[in-house]
Every structure is written in structure tokens, then in C-alpha cells.
Amino acid sequence: MIDKAEIKHRFRRSIESYEENASVQRKIADYLFGLLVRFLDYPPQRVLEIGCGTGLFTSCLRERIQPSVLYVNDLVEEMCLKTAGRCGIPLTHCLAGDIEEREIPGSFDLMVSSSTFQWFSRPDETLKKLAAHLSPGGLLAFSTFGPRNMAELRPFAFNGLQYHSGRELTACLASRFEILCFEEQCEQLYFAEAVDVLRHLKKTGVNATGSSVFWTKATLQQFACRYEKDGSGDRFPLTYHPMYFVCRKPV
Numbered sequence: 415m416i417d418k419a420e421i422k423h424r425f426r427r428s429i430e431s432y433e434e435n436a437s438v439q440r441k442i443a444d445y446l447f448g449l450l451v452r453f454l455d456y457p458p459q460r461v462l463e464i465g466c467g468t469g470l471f472t473s474c475l476r477e478r479i480q481p482s483v484l485y486v487n488d489l490v491e492e493m494c495l496k497t498a499g500r501c502g503i504p505l506t507h508c509l510a511g512d513i514e515e516r517e518i519p520g521s522f523d524l525m526v527s528s529s530t531f532q533w534f535s536r537p538d539e540t541l542k543k544l545a546a547h548l549s550p551g552g553l554l555a556f557s558t559f560g561p562r563n564m565a566e567l568r569p570f571a572f573n574g575l576q577y578h579s580g581r582e583l584t585a586c587l588a589s590r591f592e593i594l595c596f597e598e599q600c601e602q603l604y605f606a607e608a609v610d611v612l613r614h615l616k617k618t619g620v621n622a623t624g625s626s627v628f629w630t631k632a633t634l635q636q637f638a639c640r641y642e643k644d645g646s647g648d649r650f651p652l653t654y655h656p657m658y659f660v661c662r663k664p665v
Contacts, residue, residue, distance in 0.1 A: 416533060416534075416535045416575070418489065418512055418533075418535075421489060421533060421619075422489050422490050424616075424619045425467075425489065425490045425493065425619035426490045426492055426493075427616075427619070428616070428617055428618055428619035429468065429490070429492055429493060429496065431617040431618070432467065432468050432617070432618055432619060433468055433470065434617070435614055435617040435618050436470070436618050437603070438601050438603060438654045438656075439467075439470065439528070439529050439618070440470055441601070442528055442529055442557050442654075442656045443470045443471040443474070443528040443529070443557075444474075445557075445599075445656075445658065446471070446526075446528050446555060446556070446557045446658055447471065447474045447475075447478075449555065449595055449597070449658055449660055450526065450553070450555040450660060451478075451479075452595075452660075453553060453555075453594050453595065453660050453662075454479070454524070454553060456523070456551075457479075457481075458479065458481050458522075458523035458524035458552075458553075459481060459482045459483060459523055460481065460482070460483045460485075460520070460521070460522045460523050460524075460549075461475060461479070461481040461483065461484050461485070461522060461523065461524045461525070461526065462485045462486075462487065462509075462518070462522045462524070462525045462526075462547075463475060463484070463485070463486045463487065463525075463526050463527065464487050464513050464525065464526070464527040464530055464531075464544075464556075465487065465488055465489070465513075465527050465528070465529070465530025465531075465533075466486040466487060466488045466493065466494065466497045467488060467493055467497070467528075467529075468493055468496055468497060468500070469486075469496065469497035469500045469501055470528070471526065471528040472484075472486055472497050472500070472501050472503075473500070473501060475501075475526065476501045476502070476503075479524075481523075481524070483507070484501075484503055484507060485503075485507045485508075485509055485519070485522075486498065486501075486503055486507065486508055486509065487508075487509040487510070487511075487513050487516075488510060489510075489511065489512055489513075489533075490510070491508075491510035491511075494508040494509070494510045495508060495510075513540070514534060514535060514536060514539075514540045514543075518543070518544075518547045520547070521547050521548065521549045521552075522547060522548055522549065522552060523548075523549050523552045523553075524552060524553050524554075524555070525544055525547075525548055525552070525553070525554045525555075525556075526554075526555050526556065527555075527556040527557070528556070528557050529557055529558070529559070529656070530556070530558070531556050531557075531558035532558045532559045532563075532575050532577060533575070537578065537583070537586060538586045541586055541587060541590060542590065545590040545591065545663060548663045549663070550663055550664065550665045551662065551663060551664075551665045552662070552663050553594075553660060553661065553662055553663075554591060554659070554660075554661045554662075554663070555658075555659070555660045555661070556658075556659055557656050557657065557658050557659075558578075558583070558656075558657055558659075559575075559577055559654065559655050559656060559657065560577055560578070560579060560580060560598055560655040560656070560657045561577045561578075561579055561655065562577075562600060562653055562655040563575075563577050563653065563654060563655040564620075564652060564653060564654070565653050565655075566611075566650075566651060566652055566653060567611075567652075569640055577655070580596055580598055580657055583657070583659065584596065587659065587661055590663070591661035591662060591663055591664075592661060592662045592663075592664060593659065593660075593661050594660045594661060594662055595658065595659065595660040596657070596658065596659055597657070597658045598655065598656065598657040598658070599655070599656050600653060600654070600655050601653070601654045601655075601656065602651045602652065602653050602654070603651065603652045603654070604649040604650065604651050604652075605649065605650040605651075605652065606649070606650070607638070607650065608634060608637045608638035608650050609634055610650065611650050611652050612634075612637075614652065638650070
């Protein structure tokens with residue numbers, strides 16, 4: 415099971431460092447927005463963003479789509495509040511807490527989420543819940559991460575997430591939505607030292623699943639040697655595997 419309390423703790427700790435270090439997440443948000451506007455053939459009046467973080471995607475929604483009503487959700491209340499302040503969203507429209515557990519107010523024309531759905535404990539049940547609060551003809555657009563995500567870290571006993579494949583997510587979505595678009599990419603970041611990989615994870619909060627490794631000078635050296643053994647030379651890569659979906663609820 416995913417430890418939501420630990421996720422909340424680590425993302426709360428990364429609030430001030432997140433945007434400076436989340437270059438991949440920013441690119442993913444921008445790409446998702448580009449896909450969304452290709453299929454958005456109506457002006458959405460009520461929009462819900464799930465996992466708003468510090469507002470990278472929210473800013474695009476507010477400035478370019480300008481919905482009449484915009485709700486933002488995040489597991490971490492402080493992130494919800496930061497986004498609300500940044501984007502001029504009423505505090506009454508901040509839905510802090512686990513979207514899998516909390517009540518969703520009414521129905522929405524558009525639901526969006528960038529780099530969040532991988533944290534769901536019960537993706538099939540949660541997609542069913544979201545579909546129930548999406549208006550007929552409404553869109554669900556989201557990005558998540560696939561099985562190759564952070565593959566370099568698996569030999570080091572990271573308690574990684576169970577990343578679902580595009581085929582698995584398509585199967586979950588197909589019974590409730592028309593899938594308009596599915597795309598996937600691989601993006602690699604490169605670091606000068608192995609320890610910089612771990613610093614990056616900490617500063618973006620994406621190490622929220624933790625690791626059973628107790629990091630010492632010796633284990634860090636083993637970490638570096640394993641990268642070199644895998645043929646990475648004098649640079650240390652970290653792979654992100656974003657997947658993008660745009661779906662429509664049948665009328």
C-alpha cells in the first residue's frame with residue numbers, strides 16, 4: 415500500500431525547492447496542456463485540477479482557458495494554499511486532502527491532473543469516482559508515469575510505486591471514457607554525481623515512496639559504481655516515463 419502520510423510529509427518538505435528542480439514536471443505540464451487544447455472544443459465553466467502542487471499547470475488553466483469556476487486539489491494543504499494565492503483562487507475552492515477519499519463538490523466540465531495519478535492506491539475505483547463527477551461530454555486530461563520511470567533506482571531497493579502500463583490504464587479507462595489521445599515519452603536528466611540524483615529526488619518530493627537503503631558513504635559509492643557498470647560513463651541519468659491521456663465521458 416502507498417503510504418499517503420509519507421507522501422504528504424515529503425512533498426510538504428519540498429514546497430520551496432520544488433519548482434526550481436522540477437524541470438521535467440514543468441515540461442510534462444506544458445505538453446499536457448498542449449494536448450488538452452487540441453481536444454477542448456468547448457469553453458469549460460467548471461474545472462477541477464487534481465494534484466495542483468505549486469501551480470505549474472494551474473497558471474496555464476487560469477490564464478489561457480479562464481474557466482468561470484476553478485477548484486484545485488492537493489494532498490498537501492500548504493500546496494493548495496500556495497496555488498490559490500498564486501492564481502487568485504478563492505480558499506473555498508481549495509480541496510486539500512486525498513482525492514481518493516474526500517468528497518468532490520458537484521460535477522465538472524473538465525478535470526485535469528499533471529504528474530499525480532501514479533500516487534493513486536486504487537486507480538480503477540478512483541477513475542470510476544471521477545467519472546461520476548464529470549459532466550456528459552466532459553474531458554479528463556492527465557499525465558502519469560509508466561513502468562520505465564526511474565528504472566535506474568530499482569537495483570537499490572527503492573520501495574517504488576507500481577507503475578501501470580499504458581495498456582493497463584487504457585483498460586481501466588475504456589469502460590467509462592472515450593480515449594481521444596494516448597501518448598508516452600521518455601525523458602532523461604543527467605547529473606554530475608550520484609548523490610545529485612538523490613538530492614533531486616528530495617527537492618522535488620518524488621522520493622515519497624522512500625527507500626530501504628540507509629545512505630552512507632559506502633552505499634553511495636556502490637550507487638555510483640552501479641551507474642558506471644551500466645554504461646552511463648561519467649554522468650548519472652535518471653529516467654522519467656510520462657504518459658498522457660485525454661478522454662471524454664460519453665454523452
